[in-house]
Amino acid sequence: MPRQFLFVNKDADSSSLTRSTATEQSSINSHVQRGRRHRRSGNNTGRSGNRARKAVGTSKPAIPVEEEEEAIVVDTPSTSASLDSPILDRQATSEPSRGKQIKIPSRPHSRAQTSRSTEAEEESSNDHSSQGTTSRASSDPSHNAKKKRKKGSVMLLNSRDSSPRDITQVIGSSVDPFGQSVVKLDPHVARLCRYFAESYHPSVWNAERWGSVDGAYTHLPSAKLIIQRAMQNEVEMNAMLAAMAARIEAVDRIPDQGTNKYMGNALVAVRQRFSSSSKDQLLFIIFHLYAGEAYRQNYPAAKIHMRAAKALFASWGGLNHIPDPALRELFIIGDLHVSAVLLEPTELPCDYDPGSYWTATPLELQLAPEQDLGSVAPAFLGPATDGYLPDELGDVMHEIRECAWLLRYGTVEHSVAYKHALKWLQWRSAAIRCKLLSMAFSDASFEAIRVALLLWVLITTVTLGLKLLGHRMAPKLQSLLRTARNPYHQWKGRVDIQIWVLTIGAMCAGTDTEEENWFIERLFELGLPENIRLFREMQGPEATTTSVLRNFQEKFFYYDKMQKPRLERLAALID
Incomplete structure (x- = not known):
């Protein structure tokens, strides 16, 4: 099989080729040097040309320019043995690859000329010896095989058999074919x-x-x-x-x-x-x-x-x-x-809040004119205005309503306005989380509401919300709910808010975990399954536990696209 090389030549002066062995690099360099014809002036009598002609002598005509530029690699046996030597026969049969490689550069120097002179002398002596054995050679198949072997050892650059072919990689791994990585890319x-x-x-x-x-x-x-x-x-x-x-x-x-x-x-x-x-x-x-x-x-x-x-x-x-x-x-x-x-304040300042959607968005990029958000999370409107919830929570709930409205009604997908709205949503929700994390309340029920709001924003706007962050935060919500010494008085009769907080905890907790079981048990204690049963009896057979739970969630904050799988699981656990 002919030799194959991958040439990576940035330019004619490039010294960086491949990470090949020394022998391969030598052959590649020879190819690069002789791959283009060097134009010499007709009357140039440089010492290299004279030296080459003198070395060849009169025993053999000089190689024409075309042949000289094409004969790159000549594999010859050692000069210490003649072609008819039995030792050479054994070496050629058992170790054909150990022959000597003689490389003839474009502009030969003394070493190259010496090598080429040696080659010419060997060929001349072999020609003289072969003249005395013409009759024997015609009847000796082994002698003919030796001649064929010698003739086949010359590889011309422009021959189809020896021309380099495309090789897709140098290193054995397709992951890092050029060996550029400092770390082994397994x-x-x-x-x-x-x-x-x-x-x-x-x-x-x-x-x-x-x-x-x-x-x-x-x-x-x-x-x-x-x-x-x-x-x-x-x-x-x-x-x-x-x-x-x-x-x-x-x-x-x-x-x-x-x-x-x-x-x-x-x-x-x-x-x-x-x-x-x-x-x-x-x-x-x-x-x-x-x-x-x-x-x-x-x-x-x-x-x-x-x-x-x-x-x-x-x-x-x-x-x-x-x-x-x-x-x-x-x-x-x-x-x-x-x-x-x-559940700690952020290390970095919250200076990335884009502000209200209708204030931060140019008129031509708004999905709709400014909306009355009273229909979003209506169950929180009363507690936010009658003094039950702290003002900080009431203010941040209004900001969450903007995000919830965009998630629910911003349906003009793949438009410029929609893309702008989603970018606004990412940083507005980030600022809301930063504000919620900076708050702290002495009342455990307010702390639980704060964490439930934080969880809802996470699971609806962050990829890791339900996959990771919710699982890790659910135990903290569970701990807050356990801290309240008298939950009924702490919640001041707001059982519906307490149920919503518990459902958020159940939907964020890891499946089949102690935290999930605890949230479900608390929902049973508050009578949620019984209320669902009574409501289904009033609504008729078309009402399901899932639909009843969805209607309840929509009175607070709910995004069906992200919460539906866990809502259905919650319904199955309650049934």
Whole structure:
């Protein structure tokens, strides 16, 4: 089979070809040098040309220019044995690849000329010896085979058999065909990189993707750039792999992704190379470490990484001045998620609130004129106006009504106005979560309402709401409800609000967990199943537990597109 090479020539002066062996690189260099004809002047009597002609002598005519430029590699046996030597026969039979390669460059120097002279002398002597054995050669098949073997050893550049052919990869792995990554890209590492680009990164800006026909979003190009840069930096690659492995284990419930290994590698490498990394690079590394520790619920370590990030923010003059807007948003969203699970105020300031939808949106981009939101969550209107709820909760409920209206009635999909509305929704809901996290009440019932509102905003506007954050926050809601010494007096007769809070807890808790069972038991204690039965008897056979529960939820806050599966499960548990 003829030799095959992959040429990666940036330009005629490029010295970087492939990661081949020394022998292969030599052959490739020879091909590159002789692949184009060198135009010499007709009267050039350079020493190379004279030396070549003198070396060849009169025993054999000089090779024509065309043939000289095409004869690159000549595989010949060792000069210590003649063609008729039995030792050579055995070597040619058993080790045909151990012959000597003689390379003739375009502009031969002394070594190349010596090699070519040696070749010419060998061929001349072999020609003389063959003249005395003509009759024997005609009857000796082995002799003819030797001649054929010798003739076949010359590989011409322009011959179809020896011409280089397209080879799709140099390295054995199709994951990293040119061997560019500093980290070994085995199939598992490749899957984690694809997970970052195809699953994690788009999910961060999922609300914006809803309004796009092809799923595009503002920061889509940055995913590829992050992976390309990570392939050139061991610390950043290991940090990203650790974050993605931890996310798959926590969100997708697939164990043994190697989180500890990648996290350990990243922490060791970042200590060694901290001083030599740029600020941009360090910030990406810190974010991946922060996210990875948060996914695996190592929140003290995550807080340490956030403090380091805040120190870097200060070196730029604040969070709003870091050069990469996508990275800025990643930190804001990550901070909101971690703070929600811990029920603590956010580490980063809430300076991204776009304001009311009808105030922040130009008239030509509004989905509808300004609406009366009294029909959204009407069951909360009375408690917000009669003094039962604190003013802070009443104000934030009005902001949530705007989001709920857009989720329910903003149905002009794939329009410019809809895309603008969804982007507004992402940051308005983020600001609402930040405000809810900054509140604190001494009354456990108000705290429970605050957390239930926070959970509802999370599960309806954040991809991880029902997949991860709700599961981790449900136990905290359960603890708050248990804290109330006298629930009836704490709730001041607002049993309907208490039932809504409990249903939110039941729909957010992990399935078949102690928390889910506890919320269901409390709903039975408050008489919800009996009330549903009585209501179904009044409405007739067409009423189902699911429909009754849906009507009840719509009096507060409910988004069927996201809550329907868990609502149906709740109905089945109550039945």
